[in-house]
Amino acid sequence: KILSPLSIQPRAPCSGVSLKKQIIMCASAFAAGTLPLTSTRSKRSTSTSTSTKSPPGRGKFATNEAWSEEWKALGFGARLPPPDSQMTNLLFVQTGFGVDQHGDRGRDGASKAAVRAVRNAIEFNSIPGMIEAVPGGRKEMLIHVKLGVPPKNEATPLEPMDIDLTHVAKVFPYGRLMPIQVVVGGLLFPTGRIVHELGDKDDVAICVAASVSIGYDSGERKTDQGEENEVPHKVYDTRDGY
Numbered sequence: 001k002i003l004s005p006l007s008i009q010p011r012a013p014c015s016g017v018s019l020k021k022q023i024i025m026c027a028s029a030f031a032a033g034t035l036p037l038t039s040t041r042s043k044r045s046t047s048t049s050t051s052t053k054s055p056p057g058r059g060k061f062a063t064n065e066a067w068s069e070e071w072k073a074l075g076f077g078a079r080l081p082p083p084d085s086q087m088t089n090l091l092f093v094q095t096g097f098g099v100d101q102h103g104d105r106g107r108d109g110a111s112k113a114a115v116r117a118v119r120n121a122i123e124f125n126s127i128p129g130m131i132e133a134v135p136g137g138r139k140e141m142l143i144h145v146k147l148g149v150p151p152k153n154e155a156t157p158l159e160p161m162d163i164d165l166t167h168v169a170k171v172f173p174y175g176r177l178m179p180i181q182v183v184v185g186g187l188l189f190p191t192g193r194i195v196h197e198l199g200d201k202d203d204v205a206i207c208v209a210a211s212v213s214i215g216y217d218s219g220e221r222k223t224d225q226g227e228e229n230e231v232p233h234k235v236y237d238t239r240d241g242y
Contacts, residue, residue, distance in 0.1 A: 081176035096120030117210035148185020
């Protein structure tokens, strides 16, 4: 799911030193945007189709927090898309769910479950085709996350539990992360187990469902925008011969 440092073909100034040092030096230069990469596969143009897009791999990070120190050193992390980006071309949809059973669920339980749901959606998939299918490669692919989160309480059934979306954003190693959509959904269920040592106050567990969509913006715009906060894209219907 992430770019292996071993896939980087060393160029000057990385030559003439040990392989380990080459990897570190090349990764640092790559993160700074100063090192071009070569691939063992056939070369393809990665120019974008519109002039409004940012240069590949550049732009502000979606969050200042990194998933790990290793990712931070390698420059991994999703970035913000250009303003007014829309996923006009939907290529891949992944779903998953995550559960949190212990701790102060009112404080961070839904956030833990949301992170686990997103990881569950993406960590069993490989998407090498994005390099060729998306203009600009995987660094320019748009990512849309929709979370189904249980309601905060019975008094506000239409208001989802609080989620720290920063934790969700740092799950992605690359791509352009669109605004994360949170709706009421998921599940609360009893586990029959209370562990006071872990901060449990009851036996209620939080389950969050996640949908992670991957695609890109062709620059075309439709007049109908669909539901609020939904990303417009082409829908393939069997009645139309698809």
